[in-house]
Amino acid sequence: MREVAILGIGMTRFGELWDRSFRELGIEAGFQALVDARLSSRDLGALFLGNMASGSLIEQEHIAPLLMDYAGLAGHHLPAIRIEAGEASGAVALHQGYLAVASGAYDFVVVGGAEKLTDVPDVTANRITGATADQEWESVFGATLPGLWALIARRHMYEHGTTREQIAQVPVQAHEMGSKNPNAHYRNRITLEQVLGAPPVAEPLGMLDCAPLSDGAAAVVLGPLDRARKFTDTPVAIRASVVTSDTMALHHRGDLTRLDSTIVAAKRAFGQARKTASDVNVVELHDAYSISALLALEDLGFVGKGGAGTAFAEGRFAMGGTPTVNTSGGLKAQGRPFGAVGVAQVVELVRQLRGQAEGRQVSGAQLALAHSVGGTGATSVVHLLERTN
Amino acid sequence: MSIARFWRETPRRYNLGGCRCTVCTTVYFPPRVVCPTCTTHRQSLGKMEPFQLSGEGTVISYTVIHDPAEGFEMLVPYALTLVKTVEGPVLTAEVVDIDPHEVRIGLKVHATFRKLREEGKAGVIHYGYKFAPAVEVDGAPRPLPLPSPAGEPRAAGRATA
Numbered sequence: 225m226r227e228v229a230i231l232g233i234g235m236t237r238f239g240e241l242w243d244r245s246f247r248e249l250g251i252e253a254g255f256q257a258l259v260d261a262r263l264s265s266r267d268l269g270a271l272f273l274g275n276m277a278s279g280s281l282i283e284q285e286h287i288a289p290l291l292m293d294y295a296g297l298a299g300h301h302l303p304a305i306r307i308e309a310g311e312a313s314g315a316v317a318l319h320q321g322y323l324a325v326a327s328g329a330y331d332f333v334v335v336g337g338a339e340k341l342t343d344v345p346d347v348t349a350n351r352i353t354g355a356t357a358d359q360e361w362e363s364v365f366g367a368t369l370p371g372l373w374a375l376i377a378r379r380h381m382y383e384h385g386t387t388r389e390q391i392a393q394v395p396v397q398a399h400e401m402g403s404k405n406p407n408a409h410y411r412n413r414i415t416l417e418q419v420l421g422a423p424p425v426a427e428p429l430g431m432l433d434c435a436p437l438s439d440g441a442a443a444v445v446l447g448p449l450d451r452a453r454k455f456t457d458t459p460v461a462i463r464a465s466v467v468t469s470d471t472m473a474l475h476h477r478g479d480l481t482r483l484d485s486t487i488v489a490a491k492r493a494f495g496q497a498r499k500t501a502s503d504v505n506v507v508e509l510h511d512a513y514s515i516s517a518l519l520a521l522e523d524l525g526f527v528g529k530g531g532a533g534t535a536f537a538e539g540r541f542a543m544g545g546t547p548t549v550n551t552s553g554g555l556k557a558q559g560r561p562f563g564a565v566g567v568a569q570v571v572e573l574v575r576q577l578r579g580q581a582e583g584r585q586v587s588g589a590q591l592a593l594a595h596s597v598g599g600t601g602a603t604s605v606v607h608l609l610e611r612t613n
Numbered sequence: 614m615s616i617a618r619f620w621r622e623t624p625r626r627y628n629l630g631g632c633r634c635t636v637c638t639t640v641y642f643p644p645r646v647v648c649p650t651c652t653t654h655r656q657s658l659g660k661m662e663p664f665q666l667s668g669e670g671t672v673i674s675y676t677v678i679h680d681p682a683e684g685f686e687m688l689v690p691y692a693l694t695l696v697k698t699v700e701g702p703v704l705t706a707e708v709v710d711i712d713p714h715e716v717r718i719g720l721k722v723h724a725t726f727r728k729l730r731e732e733g734k735a736g737v738i739h740y741g742y743k744f745a746p747a748v749e750v751d752g753a754p755r756p757l758p759l760p761s762p763a764g765e766p767r768a769a770g771r772a773t774a
Contacts, residue, residue: 360643362705364729365729365741366678366693366729367693379673379674424679425679426678426693427677427679429676476703480674480695
């Protein structure tokens, strides 16, 4: 296996983009990444596209060749492959692209993620996105995705003494970060009081604990690290790429206050890269619900079990923290176009490692971690990215 | 959800029909064809036998849902819980016959047969298990038991193989 680098990045603005179509968004992100990498489309080997539910959301399947076609590349007859893993679709697509380049099967590939959630009413989008949980044994009995995460939150409060106020700090920080990100769905700051006073969704979680339904797309170009200098002055190496799985339903887990899929993914990733959690400077982690971020901080090893609520409220993961968490604003503020989020996380981390995250730069960022989750943790993905000097 | 898709799970959703691994005796709900607990799990293939859950359990986590799943709009707010049954399996289910804000971790509950949701005014009505407090709360009566699979009164934890 050869070493793989990220040579180019691109992403659209995230938000309720009613004037823009799925294919427009996908092509914009993809071309940005190709231009950023200074890569000719003639050199392209394949497209791996993360997308959760285009069939239900825009009644269009077979979308990977569709984007290739409208990118003007149909005549190259390249492999165009769609990948689905719920909200982790984009991150799993990155894993597939990584393997494709690492194996030598292709030299240069585009990894994209795209989702169009606002072409259906919110209630429909919630039903479709809720299908990342077990339809037969969770959803049929009244479970929603925020409801399942609320069950995790309640158990975390019960076992570890985590407080509602500590959990509510997560979206406050997310919006603070998002206010500095021009691509973010939400750029307004919010207060702890607003989070606590927001209408309840699934107690203890309220409206401001939940990431929004967004449209958007993101893309990266991958290539062999030993040829990266030809394309960019600041290649970012993928030091580890790990995908894990677990039981589909939350009720089949032994411990409700952790995601074993994330714990194992982090352990394997740090092992692959020969790094530890304390080496990481900047992180983009799964914060679809405020409690998700606290679980991730513990499961990734940045804080001991049960300690995330206290540490977060003390500001340990704010700008300049150890590590700094979700400078993009996370899924909460940057936005949550399901299949795109895993790629968008990596776009933000590459900006950080290149020193291009204007207004929200973590100084001296050298090692970054991206963490993506599908459903309630039936899929977890961890990538470790390093600046190469 | 199509009629057939819901109907084929009726024995599980109406009667809590699970299964037990005859190699290691672990009980599962819903039934599985292979045992994830057995270290050589292929050994359990073809050796899973039907097993009836008693419907007795304890709430191990809960939430009150205000933004409902589709088809549950009429129930808002409702208590969605995880119930650990005495036989071991944990189920995602609503707890009823109690103020949803009174549900707590540790509450003893008993399965009860209820309407789950309607698919619109002319669509399929889904029935299945919910749970209710196993002891009287505010004078409320004990819940109706689940219908028996064979029309006979059901003993707790009895294998039906």
